[in-house]
Amino acid sequence: MSLVEIKGLKVSFRQHGGEVEAVRGVDISLRDGESLGIVGESGSGKSVTCLALMRLLANTASITADKLELSGIDVLKANNRKMASIRGSSAAMIFQDPATAFDPVFTIGHQMAETIQTHRGLSKKVAMAEAEQLLLKVEIKNAKDVLGYYPHQLSGGMLQRAMIAMALSCRPKVLIADEPTTALDVTIQAQILQLIKGLQAEMGMALIMITHDLGVIAETVDRVVVMYGGRVMEEGLVEDIFDNPKHSYTQSLLASLRAGETRRIEPVASEPVAPALELKNLAKVYKLKRRGRIFSTYTDFSAVRGVHLVLPRNKIVGLVGESGSGKSTTGMMAMRLLEPTTGRIVVDGTDVSDLGIEALKPYRKSMQVIFQDSYSALDPMMTLSQIIAEPLDIHQMGTSRERTEKALGWLERVGLDRNFGTRYPHELSGGQRQRVAIARALILEPKVLVADEPTSALDVTVKAQIIGLLKDLQTQMGLSMLFISHDLSVVRSLTDTVVVMYKGRVVEQAPTGAIFANPRHPYTRALLDAIPVTNPRHRRHRTFLQQADIDKATPHYVVAELPGHAQARPEPQLVAVAPGHLVEAVVTR
Amino acid sequence: MSTQIDTGATPLAAPPTTKQRSPAYFAWRRFTANKAAVVGGFVLGIIVLMAILAPLFTKTDPTAQAYLTQSLAFPSSEFWFGVDDLGRDFFTRVVYGARVSLSIGFAAATFSLLIGIPVGAIAGYFGGRIDWFIMRIIEIFSVVPSLLAAMLLGALTGGGYVTIVVIAAAFGWFGVCLLVRAQVKSFREKDFVRSAQALGASPWYILRRHVIPNSLSPIIVGFVLAMPGAMMLEASLSFLGIGVAPPTPSWGQMINVGINFMFFYWHMAVFPTAALAITVLATTLFGDGLRDALDPTLKGR
């Protein structure tokens, strides 16, 4: 008997001015112990399908289906009490943002215990003890303490684990995971996925993994359903889907996933020309307030320490790292949107670190930035042509008509129709907005473009389009680009050089092909190891390093081993181990 | 690896755009969906018109004691609201009373804006110490009950039109200030402001080009919602005898007189009460509706 049986599911929402169909006829089934992946982009209806199964949708949703059964119970006909009894016990759900899964005013322990008490009728004391065991099971070491913590006191990764523990507390038959790792760093994602797989095997649970990332699919599930626009496009065993995608949408998803895999190690040409951008010994120290008994004390927090970075002409440098690595801070300092504590910024040969606002203005034309959040990047009250023309406006270039004309020209250049000029940002999709942001950034024809995670908020296929656009524009204009991202596959396909940052320092730097083929620093290795596989047959078990392990594994070299001039020093420093390939290492005699 | 650059109209990236619409249009749609607000606005409009055009449809001057022989007459076809205790046509009095209330409301709201907008914008944009300082001041103001302070001041200066406007503005500005400040704060962090900074725009350019146009909604809302407070303040003070001086008609005053006559001559109390209640209610509903319609987080999304 199937655990989950969905046939002909249709869900639509009542909204201002009409109905929106989110799901248009979907068939899905799942057996005990099976793992199923539902992959699709935002708006594909994948989450709505599972929410409908658990009847967690709002009253504005109308659900119809030929069959909608969970663990043999007809979800459409069940009364509230029955639904409450199967939620959490037959099927449990975990969400993308763990912070929103917990009530902020109660402790973790209380919330876990109440689930256990509700479904299994145990006393509070016993339930708390159970909760502690579960926390240990999800690899939270200080489980007893965590029981008494409030949600805001835990980090994202820890909270995610606690959420998983809470979901498992009543031994559900199926765990529904809705984009559980989308907001997490790559290494944490790998750990959580491995944890979920392990727990699934141990408890004989079924798993439904909802995601937009085919890599996650390849790592975790046996069967796949591909959804688009509220319908099922394709389904089958995971190996079949990866080997032989039939639908064009699936094919483009796979293409995006595998972009860059064919990158080879390229020979490094020497650069006699002055680099477009140079960052020397850049550092940023924040003073953090610690509230003491009566007075506050301040401690120093180094977000970025001693970063050297060279951006050659007409090249794309990728700056990668996880959250807390300092990559965005570095990018903002390079643009002087954030003032560095120490260090120098050299743009096209001129040191711009100390220039005042007025003196800096002409140099602003040479360096521009695009951001991650396309919603907040465009002023909602301005039309598109006004937005793109704004740089010309600020620098007083040309007459009003000339500016508009130039703006419209750029609108076309980034792939949008000229007529869009009178539209407003809210009428565009995320990808289109990002195109407008790019046009605005490039209209002054800068020499340097800093792109801070420009594609992270976009759907997979749109991501590919925007990357393609950036690449073409870069080639056409001879731009030098600093591409900041945590998405390694994007970096792999786009950049010429990669700089890896970890806890505020650069730990490795090399041409892209070299970094991926031959990483030398333990952190880089860990990072690359954590990337989800692109072929389900390559699934493997991973071991994860803690920070202490990484520090211990810092490479050690003797002066004689290294090409070029290297000096012995007690602290770690960046040394060249091959032409163009720098690694942070400890050098001894 | 480059993919084809396509226009915005591929099936994979098609957005649901039909016609172009400015944010203002969506705001209008939302507003008109709120029936109470529309009715409120309509009623307010009528009251404003009546106040302006008062001489056109009232019999006499509001202070003219033309009907002494018919004092305290009940409403009839000749005297729509009856006659008051001093022989004045009550309908005329009530309609002219609207002038007092509305003009005070507008004046006080205008001054509240004049003070509140720049203070709020500065506090929101520059943050830090300046913001902290301004918030402390607002905190002190908000603890003092406006009415009591108004009474003190009113009693000591003898009341009067100007005093009331000053007091109402003095206690109304921080409502506007808080609205503007919140808006400015939320916009300061937006990427389009950072982009403008990256382009080398000065803070003044940013304030002018980005912050103020985006702050129009709290400004409008702040204006409309400052009015009822001012009107109630005036009515309360006039009720206590320290507001607008007789014989200028003021609803608060009329209610005060009306209490004495209430048991036998109901019209003396009911009409000014109803007039005040309806006006304040209409303004508040209109203002609330505006606020919901102009909520920037809902702009056209």
Place this chain on the structure above:
Amino acid sequence: MIVYLIKRLLSIALTFFIVSLVVFLMMHAVPGGPFDGNDMPVSAEVRAKLMARLGLDQPLWVQYVSYMSGVLQGNWGVPYQSPGETVISLLRQAWIPSLILGGSGVIIGAILGILIGMAAALKRNSWIDYLASALSVLGLTIPVFVISMMLILIFAVWLGWLPASGWGKPERWILPIAAYAAIPLATYARYTRSAMLDTLNRPFVTALRAKGLSERRIIFQHVLRNSAIPMVTVFLPMFIGTATGSIFVEAMFRIPGLGSYFVSSIENRDYPLEMALVLMVTIGICFAYLISDIAYAWLNPRIRLGDDT
């Protein structure tokens, strides 16, 4: 949390002093003293003597300091209008009606308001929802003396059920209490409803349902607790509104409470009485402020634990 509260306490104390100073200056800044009214004309000589005796000829800051130090010691001066008593003894009687009527009004109004607000939030677009919205708008926009007037008109004049004034037997209390209850009821109906709706829309409620908790538990344990915070913060402005409203209610219903003394003290330029009343109201408001701060700190785990968020 203690640190937070101490800081708030200091801030409130500071506010208190500033307010008292400002009021003091205001009173003395306006020309005209207690003896310039028409009904008690005195010769210049006598006036000078009286002023000296009452200490009114001293420089302002001296007067302020001596007054405030007296206040802190419990000596609130002697009212000009009845020099036989102290301010305190005069007001001691006045406390009672204001407290009983005002207090009951607030409590009844608040409880009813919360219940109505909860019902409105839980059953959206039902008759209760509309009732709640209507009541809250009406209660908050119509001035309290208008409400009192309407109550008197309806229940005393038209229906003749209840007496309209005076302070004595409990049946005289009903209408004033109803008048007092208007603002708290309207305020809490509105804020409870909006706070609960906000909370119900937050994602963690879906997660709670996904855990299989009963709807009842979700609402009474989780939603209510999370909604409590905005409800607490509205306590202060509501309290202030009630305090000022007391002036009108007492005037309309002829109740010899604090409010009525306030009016008369202003008319008579009775400085000690005036100052005393203003100070008392300010102290009351500062207390309300403190209580709402304490409640807020306790309810919000971030502040309770002293975390730096």
